[in-house]
Amino acid sequence: MKCPFCGHTEDRVVDSRVGREGEFIRRRRECLKCHRRYTTYEYIEDVLPHVVKRDGRREPFDRQKLRGSILKSCEKRSIAIQAVDNVVADIEAKLHERAEKEISSHELGDMVMENLQRLDQVAYVRFASVYRQFKDIAQFMDEVKGLLKDDKPKPAPAPKPRAPAGRLAR
Incomplete structure (x- = not known):
């Protein structure tokens, strides 16, 4: 992997972790020349149309x-x-x-x-x-x-008949 800071092509992997449900691997790398660290991600190559x-x-x-x-x-x-x-x-x-x-x-x-x-x-x-x-x-x-x-609200259902006030419905 090419170091983004100095361009050197040799590094070592310091840490690897599987990310989001196994969709990628996150790797922390350290350049062997300038000793700076950077992160890379590995993804499965998508075969999209x-x-x-x-x-x-x-x-x-x-x-x-x-x-x-x-x-x-x-x-x-x-x-x-x-x-x-x-x-x-x-x-x-x-x-x-x-x-x-x-x-x-x-x-x-x-x-x-x-x-x-x-x-x-x-x-x-x-x-x-x-x-x-x-x-x-x-x-x-x-x-x-x-x-x-397409977005019009659906009409509300008709109200059910109610018993006249003061009388109980049987």
Whole structure:
């Protein structure tokens, strides 16, 4: 491992610990030249699909790109970073379950929208405006109306008949 301080390539492992349910190994290392310590993490290499773009190009799935686009749609909203990371983790888990070599950008966008709709409606509409490439305000309004229609409260059940005052119902 190359020392981040002096660039020397020889080190020794001082401590190793398994992290978060065995998902990674955290190692403390000490450079044999400058004797400074640093931390490295070992992860199992993810076998995630390539994303097929609208124009047919294929590019590797990029977790940071996905996270960045979700963060952008959540800007200036009171949404915890952990909630965004949970959305990204949920999407990655679904991609692992599918175990496919490719996913269309359309399907990936739908996964994001499904998660954002549950997380925050404003973030959902922001993401939708870019993802669906609204041409005008009418398309934007249609999306908002659909969101409002899906979010309408269910009507309260009709009240049960009550006995007139002063009399007991039998």
